[in-house]
Structures are given as structure tokens and as C-alpha cells.
Amino acid sequence: ETGVTQSPTHLIKTRGQQVTLRCSSQSGHNTVSWYQQALGQGPQFIFQYYREEENGRGNFPPRFSGLQFPNYSSELNVNALELDDSALYLCASQLIGAPGANVLTFGAGSRLTVL
């Protein structure tokens, strides 16, 4: 059983650029969530994808968007990067519809620095 893997692990962008972060879910999981963790803070919910549809969204602007693919992998896209987007982006997967559905398995994250 593989865990959640994310890529890239680190990246640096400049203001105004666009970034795509990728996530492979744990085997057997059907749902992916993305969280943003700013330095010294707890993770903040960005959105969740279930059956390739957005299934809930936190307080993030539309320039944060996502995709879930038929194999349950996922992408997080951020357009028009701002300095405050610098953070660790965490992907988490889970199996909705099964016992313990609210237990998430997290990846190690992608650390984004915006200059």
C-alpha cells in the first residue's frame, strides 16, 4: 500500500506566475483534499474533490483551482501568484463511504516560495 505522494517537493516562483502542484492518492482512496499551511500556522482547507467534482471549498479565491483525475490523482493550480501564497501545500486522501472516512492520509507537501 503506497501513501500519498506529492510533487514537486520545493519550488520557487515569482509574483504573477502560475503554478501546478501534483498529488497521487493512497491506493484505494477516492477523495482528495488540499490544504495550505503558512509558516507557523495550522493547515487551512482549500478544497476537496470527490468523483472528479469539487465537493467543498474553503475561503480561497477562484485563482486557486483543482482537478481530480479518474485514477484519483489530483492537481492544484494557482494563478497570478502573490507573495502571501508562499506556503506548504498539503494533499490528503481518504475513502468516503467506508468506516473511518474522515481519517485523512497526508502527503509530505510541496513547499512554494513566491518572490
Add this chain to the structure above:
Amino acid sequence: AQSVTQLDSHVSVSEGTPVLLRCNYSSSYSPSLFWYVQHPNKGLQLLLKYTSAATLVKGINGFEAEFKKSETSFHLTKPSAHMSDAAEYFCVVSPTNFGNEKLTFGTGTRLTIIP
């Protein structure tokens, strides 16, 4: 609405002494509560969870937590600290067991173990 307050941003204990990390929560529902641990460059790992069964919950690595509804608390304890326990700990609340609701994280408590 739901929220979590971790009462200490930083806790230092000597190796072999007890650990207490404090968490208070607020939720409009009968919540699920979790403790996650984050080691540097590692993903968030679930320590334990409460989902309306026994109020004293045992987790991995000797950690346990007690759900006290009257005090709206979910403090994390361990009888004897080990050097490997040094990490960031997050108290987390979810309004349901179903997995389709976002997790709300506290701001974290950094645990330092003194040799």
C-alpha cells in the same frame, strides 16, 4: 461553525517526564476530534481520533487523549516523553464522521524534548 484553540504554542519537557498538550474546541455538532503530529519534512501523521465512542482514546506511540464535553477540551498526554516525540502537534476538529466536511486545525504546539 467550528474552531480549535491550542493553548500553548511551545511546550518543553525533559526526556522521561510526562507530556501535556492542551486543546479546547468549539463545534455546533457532536464533533470528531483528532490529534496529528508533523515531523520536519514529513507528512501529517494521525496520532489518535475521537468519534463519540469511549471518551478516553488511546493512540500510537503511547499517546492518549480524553474528550471532556463539559470542558470542551481534548488534551493530549503521554506518561513519559521520548526524544523522538519532538515535533509539531495539531489538534483538529471535524463536524461529522462522514468525511465530506473540512478539517479545522489549531495553530499547533511545538514540543521540545530536553535530554
